[in-house]
Amino acid sequence: MSTCYKFKSCQSQMKRSPNKCGRKVKDLACNILKLHKEGIITLASDHFSRVTDNAFAEKNILDMCNGWKAKRSSYDCHNGHWSPVGSVCLHLNLLKYIYAIGSRGNVKVNEIAGACHTTSKSKHYKGRAADISIRGQYGTRKKEYMNSCRTFGGVPYDETSHIHCQMN
Numbered sequence: 485m486s487t488c489y490k491f492k493s494c495q496s497q498m499k500r501s502p503n504k505c506g507r508k509v510k511d512l513a514c515n516i517l518k519l520h521k522e523g524i525i526t527l528a529s530d531h532f533s534r535v536t537d538n539a540f541a542e543k544n545i546l547d548m549c550n551g552w553k554a555k556r557s558s559y560d561c562h563n564g565h566w567s568p569v570g571s572v573c574l575h576l577n578l579l580k581y582i583y584a585i586g587s588r589g590n591v592k593v594n595e596i597a598g599a600c601h602t603t604s605k606s607k608h609y610k611g612r613a614a615d616i617s618i619r620g621q622y623g624t625r626k627k628e629y630m631n632s633c634r635t636f637g638g639v640p641y642d643e644t645s646h647i648h649c650q651m652n
């Protein structure tokens with residue numbers, strides 16, 4: 485039996501959604517998701533490894549917008565470690581960065597907290613790094629992606645297929 489008889493009390497029940505990482509990152513994730521739905525930001529729904537799980541970039545942002553933490557992958561990276569499972573809050577400035585470059589044109593986000601990376605200490609696993617594609621059409625904005633990463637206090641790395649931007 486429902487306990488909300490009046491419209492107002494039903495509304496307040498609906499608003500009581502999870503908020504694991506704070507209002508700011510939740511709202512930013514929803515803004516990024518909006519640009520994704522408009523086709524401006526492409527959030528990948530696969531991993532390079534072809535492993536299927538709940539840690540795709542798209543799922544990371546969807547979970548954050550719904551007030552949950554972003555999930556990590558859990559599989560053998562074949563470089564001495566496994567991606568460490570569990571979930572993590574995405575860093576505020578990392579989301580600001582993704583939103584900023586998405587506000588200026590098309591962007592493809594390959595990975596955030598999910599997939600395998602070079603070491604077990606990767607900033608991806610801490611929710612502090614994102615891989616931004618520079619393949620094909622996206623390559624023309626490479627410099628801008630790197631400069632914008634610095635603007636938000638991050639350190640960019642040119643990884644040939646993508647710009648890895650991390651917040652230390």
Ligand SMILES: [Zn+2]
Nearest residue numbers: 613614615648
């Ligand atoms: Zn990376």
